[in-house]
Amino acid sequence: MAASYDEVMKLALERGFYFPSCEIYSDAPAGFWEYGPTGVNMKNKFIELWRRELVRRDGMLEIDGCQIMSKSVFVASGHIGNFTDPVVKCTKCGSSFRADRFITEKTGESVLERAAEQEIKALIKKHDLRCPNCNGEFGEVSKFNMMFRIGIGPAAEEAYLRPETCQTIFVDFARLFKTMRGRLPLGIAQVGKSFRNEIAPRQSLLRLREFYQAEIEVFCNPDRLNEMPKFEEVKNTVLRLSDGSSIIEVTAEEAISKGLTPNKLITYYLALLVEFYDKTGIDVKRSRFRNLSVDEKAFYASVAFDFEVETSIGWLELVACNYRSDYDLKGHAITSKQNLEVLDSATQSKVLPHVFELSMGIDRSIYAILEHCYYEDKQHDDRVVLRIKPYLAPILVGILPLMTKDGLDQKAHQINSALKYDFDIFYDESGSIGRRYRRLEEIGTPFAITIDKATMQDDTVTIRHRDTMQQERINISDLHQYLHRALGVR
RNA sequence: GCGACGGUCGUCCAGUUUGGUCUAGGACAUCAGAUUGCCAAUCUGGUAACCCGGGUUCAAAUCCCGGCCGUCGCACCA
Known part of the structure; x- marks a missing residue:
């Protein structure tokens, strides 16, 4: 699971x-x-x-x-000096190694991470260190800085991201x-x-x-x-x-x-x-x-x-x-x-x-x-539910007319218009209602409002809860407040 | 950055071994229409891919070379 x-x-x-x-x-x-x-x-x-x-x-x-x-910021912060790894590359097989660690490992001599290139080169020569993979000779020592360097203005003045x-x-x-x-x-x-x-x-x-x-x-x-x-x-x-x-x-x-x-x-x-x-x-x-x-x-x-x-x-x-x-x-x-x-x-x-x-x-x-929120519901056809908190959900509520006739879709559009400025909502009238529920819960939508025939009579809709699949019936006029409350951080 | 393996519709997979029958197939997803009307229903139709570049060849998804990307291992990791 x-x-x-x-x-x-x-x-x-x-x-x-x-x-x-x-x-x-x-x-x-x-x-x-x-x-x-x-x-x-x-x-x-x-x-x-x-x-x-x-x-x-x-x-x-x-x-x-x-x-x-x-x-200067990164000189002061130490990133220019410390954010850099000295690297040596084999001229034969192309393998590269952290120079300081490699030397220490092979010779026991401790090497400062910020040692100058010359110093590292000298040590490699002194101990005649070679590539452990192919016994090839090492080339130049380079410093790999993990910062992206960029040039500012026509003179390309040195700066960094x-x-x-x-x-x-x-x-x-x-x-x-x-x-x-x-x-x-x-x-x-x-x-x-x-x-x-x-x-x-x-x-x-x-x-x-x-x-x-x-x-x-x-x-x-x-x-x-x-x-x-x-x-x-x-x-x-x-x-x-x-x-x-x-x-x-x-x-x-x-x-x-x-x-x-x-x-x-x-x-x-x-x-x-x-x-x-x-x-x-x-x-x-x-x-x-x-x-x-x-x-x-x-x-x-x-x-x-x-x-x-x-x-x-x-x-x-x-x-x-x-x-x-x-x-x-x-x-x-x-x-x-x-x-x-x-x-x-x-x-x-x-x-x-x-x-x-x-x-x-x-x-x-x-x-x-x-x-951590991804959940496969074994009880219900292995539906995939993202059980994300309502206040983090990409879409808070789906607006779904049960069908697109008898004015249900117009009614749904009205509700959509009334809520869209205040909440992240998604209107969907295509396909079966079950499929629409599944699609919504896959992206973590905690609520679905369904407009059905009763809506046309008494201005109530059902609100379906993502995790339990339970539905409750509420007045359209209460929707705003209901959703607002659901967004509260608990 | 090194090594091993891999890269085909949105996703997953078949096809590569043995080049041609692949104007690339399936499933899921998606879109349109019909039907139904509260939990991935059904039917019909559609959109949609061979990572990029070069080479070999009459012919390349398939073979070769290079690059890019991915997974894993090493290394690295603020």
């Missing part, structure tokens, strides 16, 4: 959730996918839920920054803190595209070269990470924590007292995140916060939890939660020569804020929701 990757993929292709970009051309590159009408609708609603449950709930500031950023959305937040921080009357801790959020030149993009939405992130950077005073009055709201929220093998369930409060999470601030946001994902329809019983080991952590993170969900293809990372300390603001302060310290009003002291980040992959989240 659990959906597989292939089933979700099939649904996505057949019903317009997502599909490969530029697919009519044979040179379409891998790692680029587009959202179709159903997918984009769901994605927009997912983002709206994120705004509601994280941005508004916590009183964060949201910005929308540029996707192209100057070279951002590899993560958060750098905008860091470079904008000082202005936002001043003009928006910021107080620590302060969350700044952004949704947008990021770009990474992945070596091996795979599995449709799961590893893309152009993808959506929803990032939240919480700026805080590192001396006050346990002063978090809002923590009371989430102290009983259950967190599933894991070291990668076993999972333990504890409340947020217990997590801190047992030392499983480092402080109230981090724990509060982890709890907020679980509460958010619970509302997306993802089964949080199949999720975990994986505490990353030292060698798994990103170069800027001192504490890192990945929020992962279980899918048919294994544990899938949806959100990276990193305590980035003052790594970013310090880097930008030095490179830009600006003072990015702010006054913490609570202590009346100047502080360079630390940052705790929730970096969410939207595309992966959409996939996970589809997979």
Whole structure:
């Protein structure tokens, strides 16, 4: 009954959730996918839920920054230096290897990941290293940077497509803190595209070269990470924590007292995140916060939890939660020569804020929701039902005249007109009523309004519920309110 | 990026071994009409594909070469 990757993929292709970009051309590159009408609708609603449950709930500031950023930004962020892997390629068979790891493995000599090309070349020569596949000689050492470099203006000035959305937040921080009357801790959020030149993009939405992130950077005073009055709201929220093998369930409060999470601030946001994902329809019983080991952590993170969900293809990372300390603001302060310290009003002291980040992959989240909501109803001819939350459903309600005569279709059109400005609805009069129900529930439409003969007499319609297939009869005049209530987030 | 395997209507599959009978077949989906009138009904008709480029040949979906894409493994993964 659990959906597989292939089933979700099939649904996505057949019903317009997502599909490969530029697919009519044979040179379409891998790692680029587009959202179709159903997918984009769901994605927009997912983002709206994120705004509601994280941005508004916590009183964060949201910005929308540029996707192209100057070279200096990435010098400061460390991406120019660290986002680069030294690669050596065999001149004979073409196999390529991560130079630093390869040398260390073969010789025991430790090599810095950011070692100069010359240095690596010298080491290869010194140890006479050869290709392990064919014993061929290695060619030049190249550096593969995962950022997309672009040239601005006629002089093609060096700039990059951002590899993560958060750098905008860091470079904008000082202005936002001043003009928006910021107080620590302060969350700044952004949704947008990021770009990474992945070596091996795979599995449709799961590893893309152009993808959506929803990032939240919480700026805080590192001396006050346990002063978090809002923590009371989430102290009983259950967190599933894991070291990668076993999972333990504890409340947020217990997590801190047992030392499983480092402080109230981090724990509060982890709890907020679980509460958010619970509302997306993802089964949080199949999720975990994986505490990353030292060698798994990103170069800027001192504490890192990945929020992962279980899918048919294994544990899938949806959100990276990193305590980035003052790594970013310090880097930008030095490179830009600006003072990015702010006054913490609570202590009346100047502080360079630390940052705790929730970096969410939207595309992966959409996939996970589809997979967790996909359901084959064995009781009813294996009908495929996407049991998605009404507030995330691409279409909220189908308008279906039972037949196209006796004025039923005109009546249905009237209802359609009355509702279409306020709800995502779909009018359908073709084929049998059963087929129309099935089509709707496959894309997760929670309700179907059927106009029948009784409608013509008493202005009532039936509302059919997707999951139970039960119907109830209500007045047309109550439809608006009924649907509005059904959209509520619970 | 390397290796193995693969790529035919929207989706899944047949056809490739042994080149011709393939102006490419089926199922599901989809569209139109008829019929029915509350759960994928039936009938009739239709739309719709050989990944791209080059080569071999009288003849290529089929054989060869290159590219692109996909799946899996390795590697990578913010």
